[in-house]
Amino acid sequence: MMSVIVLTLILFIGSYFAGLLGSLTGLGGGFVIIPLLTLVLHVDIHYAIGASLVSVIATSSGSAAAYVKEGITNIRLGMFLEIATTAGAMVGALIAVYIPTNFIAILFGIILITSAIMSLRKKAELINQEKSPLAEKLKLNSSFPTPNGPVNYSVKNVGGGFFMMGFAGVISGLLGIGSGALKVLAMDTIMRIPFKVSTTTSNFMIGVTAAASAVVYLQRGYIDPGLSMPVAIGVLLGALSGSKILVHTNSSGWLRWVFAVVVSFLAVQMIYNGFIGKI
Amino acid sequence: MNKQPMSQKTFRDTDMQAVIGWILRLGVLLSMSIIFIGGVIYLYRHGQVIADSHTFKGVPDFVHNTRGILNGIITFRGRAIIQAGIILLIATPIIRVIFSAIGFILEKDYLYIGITLLVLLIITASMLSGHAG
Numbered sequence: 001m002m003s004v005i006v007l008t009l010i011l012f013i014g015s016y017f018a019g020l021l022g023s024l025t026g027l028g029g030g031f032v033i034i035p036l037l038t039l040v041l042h043v044d045i046h047y048a049i050g051a052s053l054v055s056v057i058a059t060s061s062g063s064a065a066a067y068v069k070e071g072i073t074n075i076r077l078g079m080f081l082e083i084a085t086t087a088g089a090m091v092g093a094l095i096a097v098y099i100p101t102n103f104i105a106i107l108f109g110i111i112l113i114t115s116a117i118m119s120l121r122k123k124a125e126l127i128n129q130e131k132s133p134l135a136e137k138l139k140l141n142s143s144f145p146t147p148n149g150p151v152n153y154s155v156k157n158v159g160g161g162f163f164m165m166g167f168a169g170v171i172s173g174l175l176g177i178g179s180g181a182l183k184v185l186a187m188d189t190i191m192r193i194p195f196k197v198s199t200t201t202s203n204f205m206i207g208v209t210a211a212a213s214a215v216v217y218l219q220r221g222y223i224d225p226g227l228s229m230p231v232a233i234g235v236l237l238g239a240l241s242g243s244k245i246l247v248h249t250n251s252s253g254w255l256r257w258v259f260a261v262v263v264s265f266l267a268v269q270m271i272y273n274g275f276i277g278k279i
Numbered sequence: 280m281n282k283q284p285m286s287q288k289t290f291r292d293t294d295m296q297a298v299i300g301w302i303l304r305l306g307v308l309l310s311m312s313i314i315f316i317g318g319v320i321y322l323y324r325h326g327q328v329i330a331d332s333h334t335f336k337g338v339p340d341f342v343h344n345t346r347g348i349l350n351g352i353i354t355f356r357g358r359a360i361i362q363a364g365i366i367l368l369i370a371t372p373i374i375r376v377i378f379s380a381i382g383f384i385l386e387k388d389y390l391y392i393g394i395t396l397l398v399l400l401i402i403t404a405s406m407l408s409g410h411a412g
Contacts, residue, residue, distance in 0.1 A: 003326065005326035008326075044334055054365055054369070058307060058311065061368075064300075075295065079391060079394055086401045212405050215405050219406075224332065225361035226332075229314050229317065232311070233315060236311060
């Protein structure tokens with residue numbers, strides 16, 4: 001038995017470190033928050049998803065504000081792909097009610113491992129110059145500022161990227177995470193967008209994607225203010241500290257490995273508990 | 280990003296970026312302050328209560344519907360104030376989309392006015408379907 005104030009303090013400290021790790025690795029805070037709430041604190045998974053969604057909106061909006069001003073974010077590309085992510089998020093949130101919670105836990109574990117592996121792979125930066133008629137028509141080709149002046153890039157495979165974004169939206173709505181790794185995958189690997197642009201544009205889209213499913217969760221009573229309060233504040237402060245650290249240290253290589261190990265452990269726990277029906 | 284001569288356009292993409300950045304910052308700052316204030320009141324009044332969130336049973340009425348939340352704010356209930364802050368936080372990216380639509384209208388970019396309105400339509404549909412379920 002735990003009093004509200006003790007639970008709030010534990011949640012706040014845990015969320016702070018989740019936000020810190022999420023920001024340093026680029027995976028987002030939700031990946032630690034949901035296992036922490038469900039496995040460690042035995043909070044019902046529906047409340048965990050609701051609280052995580054709120055923290056996702058806070059961190060995404062907070063950091064997007066800074067990136068947008070730097071002019072790296074491709075607002076048209078984000079806007080266009082948000083059609084897919086918001087539609088997906090709505091579907092995800094609506095079907096979440098009909099899916100058994102242990103299946104959600106197993107799916108969460110699988111997505112968690114996949115994202116951790118993807119965050120470890122080497123990123124080869126190449127600027128695509130190949131013109132696609134659809135990208136041209138949608139005005140998706142743009143440029144981003146570098147110390148050596150603006151660099152122009154073109155967007156490939158618009159249809160494939162759009163489809164993948166829809167899937168990222170469903171996962172985000174179903175599991176209450178930003179699914180930034182899936183969004184970056186869609187933009188990096190499929191649409192051949194420069195890494196700096198894909199990460200900032202993905203971050204820009206995460207907020208509105210999460211909001212599209214949060215409106216469903218809010219009305220279903222999944223967003224508990226008592227739990228969401230320390231989680232949202234903790235994750236946001238953690239993410240802010242993370243971005244400060246990132247400015248000072250360039251080598252986050254070892255940190256990614258530490259996080260990958262932690263995340264894999266959490267993922268296996270989620271899958272195991274899902275299978276034995278404890279979640 | 281912008282190939283047209285500067286004198287031709289009064290409202291440009293860089294202006295939109297500045298406005299969007301400003302809205303997001305303000306929305307997060309304001310909603311998180313409200314959540315924090317509500318949290319302090321909630322902990323002051325209910326800090327010693329035994330926490331129970333092991334089983335899902337939704338949320339109480341005073342943090343669920345608009346009238347309940349408004350009533351809760353007037354009567355100074357911490358969780359109602361937190362919930363109002365959370366709703367403002369959820370609204371922040373949606374307000375950002377609305378301002379993008381205004382930006383595209385000022386730029387006379389009809390294709391993107393359509394795309395932005397479609398996103399808003401999807402969010403509205405999501406809001407209504409959540410209510411029905």
